Amino acid sequence: MQVFITIANLVGHDAIGQCVIQQARTFLRRGDQVTIVCEVAPVAVDSAIAALVRVTNHAQLSANRLDAFWRGDLYVFHYPGLYSLMDTLPHLDRGAVIFYYHNVTPPELWGNDEVGAWCRRSIDAIAGYVRFADLCVTDSDFNTRDLIDNHRADPERTLTLSLSIPLDRFVPGPRDPDLLTRYGALGKRIILFVGRMAPNKRVDLLIEAMPLVLARVPDALLLLVGDDRGNDTFKRYVSGMKARAAELGIGRQVHFSGVVDDLPAHMRLADVYASASLHEGFGVPLVEAMACGTPVVVSNATAHPWVLGEAGLLCEPGDARDLADKLIAVLTDDALHGTLVNRGLARAQDFAPDRYDAEWARIISRAVVHLPRQPYPDLMAAPAHSLQTVFGRPAQTAEQPASETGAESMADVQATRTRLRGHILHLDNTADVMKRGYVVRSNAPLVGKLIAWIRRNLTSHLREPYLDPMIEKQVAFNHHVSYTLHQMLDAMMAIQARLPADGRSDEQQRALARLADDVAALKAAVDTASPSAD
Amino acid sequence: MRLLNISHQYPPALGGAEKHLADMSEELVIRGHHVDVYTTxxxxxxxxxxxxxxxxxRNGVGVxxxxxxxxxxxxxxxxxQGYARYWQGRRGRDAAAIFLGSGPLSPGLFVETLRTARRYDVVHLNQLHYSHALTGYLAARASRTPIILTPHLHTEQPVTWDIGYLRRIILGCAAIIVNTRAERELVRTIGYTGPILIAGVGIDLQAYPARERRAARQALGLRESTFVVLALGRKADYKGLDVTLAAMRRLAQRHQDIALLAYGAETEASAALWAGPGNMSFVDRRGEISNEDKLNALAACDVMCMPSTGESFGITYVEAWAYARPVIGARIRAVSELIDDGKDGYLIPPGDDVALEARLEALLAAAETGRVLGEAGWxxxxRCYTRARVADVFESACAMARRRGANSR
Structure with a gap:
C-alpha cells in the first residue's frame, strides 16, 4: 500500500512530529511504502525518517512534480493549522483519506494579529476538509467534540486516538545534580512548566501565583522550559513576564531555561508540574510528567481534564489564587503528593506507544477496508499466547486476586489492564476476516479477462448465498467476542481497582466471581466455535 | 465532477424527492459541476x-x-399482489411482480445509462423504491461507474426498502445519503458498511420570501383573530389528517374562531374523510394549490400540524419554520429527529388526537409559546437545512464515491 502522510513541517521533538514519525514506523512495519510530504525541510529527525520525506507544496503537486502522490492508496493529512498541501485533499481521485486533527488555538488567545488571522483562517477551513475525508481522527475527546460540534464532522466517522509518549524514556528516577546546580535549585522545590512561551499558555498566571505560593512554601522555584525566542511574540511575552516577576519581587525564583535537550531529566527535577494554559488539544507534557512520577496541577480547560483523568488536580481557568492553592496543597501535603504520583504513573500507561500502534492499526484497517488487494488483518501475526493470556488472566484473578496477596500495586493493575486491552484490541483488529475488497483478476495473456469473468460469475452462486453469509456470521461473532471482552475487562478492572482487597463486600466478591464465570463461559463458546483455538 | 442523476421523475413533476434532487443538481451546477439527469x-x-x-x-441541468x-x-x-405475498416467503417471483408493477419501466433509460454512464464520475440514484433504481443500478454497475444512492427510506414502511433487490442495491453503492439518523441506522441494519452521510433536506431560503401574516390571511380570506391550523401536503391515509380533524372538532366545540386549512392533493382516503359525518364548518379544504397559496398558508397559520406516521424526513415542517411557525408531528423516528419536542415544535404519540387537542389548546391559549417555538425552528x-449545507454533503458523498470507484478499477 502506498501511504502519504502530509504535514506542514516535520519537527522531530514536537508532539505532532513524534506522532507522524510513529505512524510512519507503523506503516513501515506493515510493509507499506510511506512518503512524508512536508512544505519545509524536516528538523531533528533521524536519517531513516528523513529518507521518507519529500519537500513540496500544493503548486508543485498540482503541476505533477510528485506524480506518485495522486496515485496513493492512503492519505493521512495532519492538521495543526492551514498549509497549502491541505488543498490537495478535496481533489484526490482515489485512495482513502484520513483527516488527523490536532486542534487550532483560538485566535483571541494569541496576542498577535498576524498569527491570530492565520488561526481564524485555519479554523474556518476545517469544515471544508472534514467533509471530504473518509475518517477523522483526533488526539482527545475535546478535539472530537470540537470537530463534531463546530465543524460538522460526522460522529460515525470521527475517532479519538490519544497521542502516545515514549514510556521507556519518561520514567521516574533521581534528580540530576548537574541540572539542580545549573538552575540553582539545590534544596528548592521546583514547579515546572514545559511548552512554548506563547500567550495562550498563560505562563503569566504562574508568575502571578508564585508570590502566593512563596508565602507558604518559601523554597519554591518556578522553572519554565520551552521555546522563549522562536518568534517576536514569544520574545515580547517573555520580556513582559520577566518584568512582571521583577515587579512582584520574585525575579530570582523564576527561571526561563529555553529549549532543553534532556526533557525527561527536567521532568524528574520537578516536585509538581503546573500549566495554566487555556487551550490545549492534548497536552503531551502532562503525560510526560505523570510518567516521570511528577504530580500535575493544570487548568480545568479544553483537553486537560480528559488527559488527566483523576490523576491530578484541576484549577479554575484564569484564577491565579486557585492555582496557587492547588500548588500549595501538593507541595505541603505528602499524602496527596504520593497519591497523585501513583495515579499519574497509572494514567500514563494509557498513553503507551504499543497501545497507540494497536489502535492506529485498527483505524488504518477501517479506513482502507474498501481498497483492493489490502493486507487484511493478519491473523498469523497474533502472538501465539495472546488468547491464552486474555482468557487465562481473569480466571486466575478470581481464584486468587493478585491485590489480595499484596503483590500488585495500583500501577500493576493498570499495567495488566493495558496489556489485556492491547490483546483485545488485536482481537478486534483481526475480527474482520472477510476479504471485502477482493477483486478477481488474472494475469494470463489474452484470455485473462475471460478467466476472471468466468471465475467471478460462475462462482457467485456458491459465494453469495453460502460462503459470504457464513463468513459474515463469523465476523459478527468475532466482533461480539471482542466487544464482550472489553465490557468484562472494564467491569472487572473498575471493581478491582476501586476497592481495596480488605474492603470488598460479599456482594462485590460475588460480582467478581460472576465475571470470572462469564469469561470462562465465553472461552468455552470460543473454543466450541473455533476448533483451531487450542 | 461529472454527475449523472437517475430519478423516477424530475420537476416540473411534483414531489419532495423530485424537488430535493432538482435543488441539489442546480446548486452543484452553480458550484461548477456538470450535472445531467436521466428520468421519465x-x-x-x-x-x-x-x-x-x-x-x-433546467437552470443548467441537462434533463x-x-x-x-x-x-x-x-x-x-x-x-x-406482490406486496401481499412477498413477506410470506420472499420469493423472487413476488419481487419481480413488485418491480414490474411499481414502475417506471423504461428500457430507453436503461440502455442510455448503460451506454453513457462511464462518461460520468458518479451515478446518483434518487429514490429507492421505484423500479428505475434497479434498472439504473444494473446499468451503472455494468459500466463500473461508482454509484451513490439517496434512498428516501420511510423507516416505518418496509415496502420502501425490505425487498430483496432493494437491499442488493443498497449494499452495492459506494456511498449513501440519508435524511435522518433513523434512516442511517436502518441502512446499517441492512448490512451496508460503506459511508452513510446525513444530509437532511435543504430548502432555498430565497424561495420563501418574507410575507406579512395579515396580508397572507387577507389573501386566503381569513380573519386576523382566527386561530389557524394548517395541514399541508398530499392527503394520504398515513398523513394524520383524520387525527387532526378529530382534535379540531373537539376544539371547535369550545372555540368558535378556529380554522383548519387542509391544503394538498386529495386521495381516496381524504375523500372518505370528507364524506364522513361530523362538523366540517371550520375546514377550508383545497386540492393541489399554487406555490403562492402555499406560501400564504405557511405565513398565515398559527401552527402547522401534520401528525404523519410515514415520513422519511418531513420537508413540510422545515417549510413552516421558514416562516417561523411552530409545528406538530407524530413521534415517529424520522420526525423525532427533526423536531425537538418543546423547543421548536411538539411531538404527539402517533394517532393520539387527545394529545394533539391538548397541544393545540395550549398554543391557542398562549400565542407567545408558539412564537418562541417558531423562532427556534427558524x-x-x-443552521442545518439550507440548500448550501445539504449540497456540501452531496459533494462529499460524490468525492468519496469517486475515490472508491477509482480504487476498485
Missing amino acids: RSTDYRSWANTLPRFEQ HRFDAFQRREAGWKMMN KKLT
Whole structure:
C-alpha cells in the first residue's frame, strides 16, 4: 500500500512530529511504502525518517512534480493549522483519506494579529476538509467534540486516538545534580512548566501565583522550559513576564531555561508540574510528567481534564489564587503528593506507544477496508499466547486476586489492564476476516479477462448465498467476542481497582466471581466455535 | 465532477424527492459541476404517463427524459399482489411482480445509462423504491461507474426498502445519503458498511420570501383573530389528517374562531374523510394549490400540524419554520429527529388526537409559546437545512464515491 502522510513541517521533538514519525514506523512495519510530504525541510529527525520525506507544496503537486502522490492508496493529512498541501485533499481521485486533527488555538488567545488571522483562517477551513475525508481522527475527546460540534464532522466517522509518549524514556528516577546546580535549585522545590512561551499558555498566571505560593512554601522555584525566542511574540511575552516577576519581587525564583535537550531529566527535577494554559488539544507534557512520577496541577480547560483523568488536580481557568492553592496543597501535603504520583504513573500507561500502534492499526484497517488487494488483518501475526493470556488472566484473578496477596500495586493493575486491552484490541483488529475488497483478476495473456469473468460469475452462486453469509456470521461473532471482552475487562478492572482487597463486600466478591464465570463461559463458546483455538 | 442523476421523475413533476434532487443538481451546477439527469417523461406516478418533453435544460441541468410503460390497473394489481405475498416467503417471483408493477419501466433509460454512464464520475440514484433504481443500478454497475444512492427510506414502511433487490442495491453503492439518523441506522441494519452521510433536506431560503401574516390571511380570506391550523401536503391515509380533524372538532366545540386549512392533493382516503359525518364548518379544504397559496398558508397559520406516521424526513415542517411557525408531528423516528419536542415544535404519540387537542389548546391559549417555538425552528433551519449545507454533503458523498470507484478499477 502506498501511504502519504502530509504535514506542514516535520519537527522531530514536537508532539505532532513524534506522532507522524510513529505512524510512519507503523506503516513501515506493515510493509507499506510511506512518503512524508512536508512544505519545509524536516528538523531533528533521524536519517531513516528523513529518507521518507519529500519537500513540496500544493503548486508543485498540482503541476505533477510528485506524480506518485495522486496515485496513493492512503492519505493521512495532519492538521495543526492551514498549509497549502491541505488543498490537495478535496481533489484526490482515489485512495482513502484520513483527516488527523490536532486542534487550532483560538485566535483571541494569541496576542498577535498576524498569527491570530492565520488561526481564524485555519479554523474556518476545517469544515471544508472534514467533509471530504473518509475518517477523522483526533488526539482527545475535546478535539472530537470540537470537530463534531463546530465543524460538522460526522460522529460515525470521527475517532479519538490519544497521542502516545515514549514510556521507556519518561520514567521516574533521581534528580540530576548537574541540572539542580545549573538552575540553582539545590534544596528548592521546583514547579515546572514545559511548552512554548506563547500567550495562550498563560505562563503569566504562574508568575502571578508564585508570590502566593512563596508565602507558604518559601523554597519554591518556578522553572519554565520551552521555546522563549522562536518568534517576536514569544520574545515580547517573555520580556513582559520577566518584568512582571521583577515587579512582584520574585525575579530570582523564576527561571526561563529555553529549549532543553534532556526533557525527561527536567521532568524528574520537578516536585509538581503546573500549566495554566487555556487551550490545549492534548497536552503531551502532562503525560510526560505523570510518567516521570511528577504530580500535575493544570487548568480545568479544553483537553486537560480528559488527559488527566483523576490523576491530578484541576484549577479554575484564569484564577491565579486557585492555582496557587492547588500548588500549595501538593507541595505541603505528602499524602496527596504520593497519591497523585501513583495515579499519574497509572494514567500514563494509557498513553503507551504499543497501545497507540494497536489502535492506529485498527483505524488504518477501517479506513482502507474498501481498497483492493489490502493486507487484511493478519491473523498469523497474533502472538501465539495472546488468547491464552486474555482468557487465562481473569480466571486466575478470581481464584486468587493478585491485590489480595499484596503483590500488585495500583500501577500493576493498570499495567495488566493495558496489556489485556492491547490483546483485545488485536482481537478486534483481526475480527474482520472477510476479504471485502477482493477483486478477481488474472494475469494470463489474452484470455485473462475471460478467466476472471468466468471465475467471478460462475462462482457467485456458491459465494453469495453460502460462503459470504457464513463468513459474515463469523465476523459478527468475532466482533461480539471482542466487544464482550472489553465490557468484562472494564467491569472487572473498575471493581478491582476501586476497592481495596480488605474492603470488598460479599456482594462485590460475588460480582467478581460472576465475571470470572462469564469469561470462562465465553472461552468455552470460543473454543466450541473455533476448533483451531487450542 | 461529472454527475449523472437517475430519478423516477424530475420537476416540473411534483414531489419532495423530485424537488430535493432538482435543488441539489442546480446548486452543484452553480458550484461548477456538470450535472445531467436521466428520468421519465411522467408527472404522475400513478400512471407514469409520458407527457413531458424528451430533453430540456433546467437552470443548467441537462434533463433527459425517456418513455416509460404506462401503469394501468393490471400493473397496480400485480404490485399489490406482490406486496401481499412477498413477506410470506420472499420469493423472487413476488419481487419481480413488485418491480414490474411499481414502475417506471423504461428500457430507453436503461440502455442510455448503460451506454453513457462511464462518461460520468458518479451515478446518483434518487429514490429507492421505484423500479428505475434497479434498472439504473444494473446499468451503472455494468459500466463500473461508482454509484451513490439517496434512498428516501420511510423507516416505518418496509415496502420502501425490505425487498430483496432493494437491499442488493443498497449494499452495492459506494456511498449513501440519508435524511435522518433513523434512516442511517436502518441502512446499517441492512448490512451496508460503506459511508452513510446525513444530509437532511435543504430548502432555498430565497424561495420563501418574507410575507406579512395579515396580508397572507387577507389573501386566503381569513380573519386576523382566527386561530389557524394548517395541514399541508398530499392527503394520504398515513398523513394524520383524520387525527387532526378529530382534535379540531373537539376544539371547535369550545372555540368558535378556529380554522383548519387542509391544503394538498386529495386521495381516496381524504375523500372518505370528507364524506364522513361530523362538523366540517371550520375546514377550508383545497386540492393541489399554487406555490403562492402555499406560501400564504405557511405565513398565515398559527401552527402547522401534520401528525404523519410515514415520513422519511418531513420537508413540510422545515417549510413552516421558514416562516417561523411552530409545528406538530407524530413521534415517529424520522420526525423525532427533526423536531425537538418543546423547543421548536411538539411531538404527539402517533394517532393520539387527545394529545394533539391538548397541544393545540395550549398554543391557542398562549400565542407567545408558539412564537418562541417558531423562532427556534427558524434558527434550526438556517443552521442545518439550507440548500448550501445539504449540497456540501452531496459533494462529499460524490468525492468519496469517486475515490472508491477509482480504487476498485
